[in-house]
Amino acid sequence: MNNRTKLMIAKPAQEVFEAIVDPAKIGNFWFSSSSERWETGKTIKLRYEEYDAEGEITVTDIVKDKKIAFEWDYGNIHNVTITFTQTDERSTVVEVNEDGFVENENLIPVLVDNKEGWVYMLTCLKGYLEHGITTLRAALVHG
Amino acid sequence: MNNRTKLMIAKPAQEVFEAIVDPAKIGNFWFSSSSERWETGKTIKLRYEEYDAEGEITVTDIVKDKKIAFEWDYGNIHNVTITFTQTDERSTVVEVNEDGFVENENLIPVLVDNKEGWVYMLTCLKGYLEHGITTLRAALVHG
Numbered sequence: 001m002n003n004r005t006k007l008m009i010a011k012p013a014q015e016v017f018e019a020i021v022d023p024a025k026i027g028n029f030w031f032s033s034s035s036e037r038w039e040t041g042k043t044i045k046l047r048y049e050e051y052d053a054e055g056e057i058t059v060t061d062i063v064k065d066k067k068i069a070f071e072w073d074y075g076n077i078h079n080v081t082i083t084f085t086q087t088d089e090r091s092t093v094v095e096v097n098e099d100g101f102v103e104n105e106n107l108i109p110v111l112v113d114n115k116e117g118w119v120y121m122l123t124c125l126k127g128y129l130e131h132g133i134t135t136l137r138a139a140l141v142h143g
Numbered sequence: 144m145n146n147r148t149k150l151m152i153a154k155p156a157q158e159v160f161e162a163i164v165d166p167a168k169i170g171n172f173w174f175s176s177s178s179e180r181w182e183t184g185k186t187i188k189l190r191y192e193e194y195d196a197e198g199e200i201t202v203t204d205i206v207k208d209k210k211i212a213f214e215w216d217y218g219n220i221h222n223v224t225i226t227f228t229q230t231d232e233r234s235t236v237v238e239v240n241e242d243g244f245v246e247n248e249n250l251i252p253v254l255v256d257n258k259e260g261w262v263y264m265l266t267c268l269k270g271y272l273e274h275g276i277t278t279l280r281a282a283l284v285h286g
Contacts, residue, residue, distance in 0.1 A: 003255065006284035093284055108251060112146065112258045119259050119283075123266040126279055133274050136266060141149035141236055 001101040003114050006093055007122040011129045013084040013092045017065045019129060020082065028134040029124040038062060038070075050138040075110070076102055094122060116140065144244040146257050149236055150265040154272045156227040156235045160208045162272060163225065171277040172267040181205060181213075193281040218253070219245055237265060259283070 009016055019025045021038035032049035036042065040062045047054040060079070061069040068082045078100035085093045096118045101111055120140060127133040152159055162168045164181035175192035179185065183205045190197040203222070204212040211225040221243035228236045239261045244254055263283060270276040 001251075005259065008282040008284055010278075095284075108144075108254060111251060112254055115255045115258045116148065116262050119262040120266055123263055123270075123279060126282060127266075127270050127274075127276065130278065131270075131274065131276050133270065133276070135153075135273065136269055139151040139269060140262075141151055141238075 001103060001107065001111065002097060002099040003101070003111060003118065004095065004097045005115065005118040005122060006095045007119075007126060008087075009092050009094055009122075009126045009129055010090055011092060012090065013086040014065045015129060016092050016094055016125070017068070017084050019125060020068060021062070029128040029137055030121050032138075038068065044070075048138075074100065074114075076100060094125070096122065144246060144250065144254065145240055145242040146244070146254060146261065147238065147240045148258065148261040148265060149238045150262075150269060151230075152235050152237055152265075152269045152272055153233055154235060155233065156229040157208045158272060159235045159237055159268070160211070160227050162268060163211060164205070172271040172280055173264050175281075181211065187213075191281075217243065217257075219243060237268070239265065 019029065023034040023036055026034045031046040033047045035045040038044055038059050040059055043056055043058050045054060045056050055072060057070040057072045059070045061067065066084055070080050071077050072080065078098055080096065080098045083095045087093055098114060098118070101107060124136040127136045162172065166177040166179055169177045174189040176190045178188035181187055181202050183202055185202050187200050187202060188197060189200060198215060200213040200215045202213045204210065209227055213223050214220050215223065221241055223239065223241045226238045228238070230236055241257060241261070244250060267279040270279045
């Protein structure tokens with residue numbers, strides 16, 4: 001079982017890719033901090049200050065400006081693949097595919113919450129890259 | 144079975160409510176057009192120009208600046224309730240609750256797609272109200 005989300009961002013693939021892998025940029029739209037630049041084989045600590053949460057990911061594959069693959073522990077290990085497809089000189093379709101959801105009694109809430117997270121992150125990323133807005137993130141209210 | 148999504152928007156409840164019910168504003172963050180002002184008992188035609196799609200909703204209850212309830216046909220009739228809770232003079236928590244999902248073999252994709260739609264709409268609404276951005280919408284890529 002997987003979740004797949006695709007959003008068009010009016011920027012070249014290189015800029016979209018950099019926003020995710022560069023720890024100086026991630027806090028503008030997603031986690032508040034990333035411990036270092038994302039590179040294949042590295043373990044990265046991600047912190048979400050506003051929710052006092054942190055976790056680690058292991059980057060399994062990076063193809064510059066084209067693909068980022070990583071694993072994270074989501075109860076069990078999930079594989080996330082983010083691909084960047086530049087459709088013209090100014091537009092990139094970003095696709096996130098997360099795989100590894102276990103078919104148990106929590107499957108539905110886990111899938112739905114995961115979808116919430118990716119749609120939100122991608123829309124905040126679009127706002128950041130297209131308009132320089134850094135205050136869309138950290139506004140989801142849980143509970 | 145229901146979907147519930149909550150987002151904080153740094154605007155008074157009155158402004159958030161108006162963005163949805165006023166047909167001059169909806170095209171900045173959600174559907175491209177709404178046939179008239181949303182009021183209790185009215186049937187409103189909503190059009191999504193970019194996806195060449197349109198549908199109707201029936202507004203079942205409006206409490207000015209506090210609540211909007213409507214029904215739409217989602218294969219079967221779903222009830223959507225949007226509530227606006229102003230938490231201080233500049234902030235409002237918008238909660239969308241959609242109810243009526245049928246527990247059949249399509250439940251998971253229907254719930255996940257529905258969640259995608261609400262998270263996206265609310266984030267676009269936040270971008271529009273807080274920053275005047277009207278170009279976040281209509282960028283989800285399907286298929």
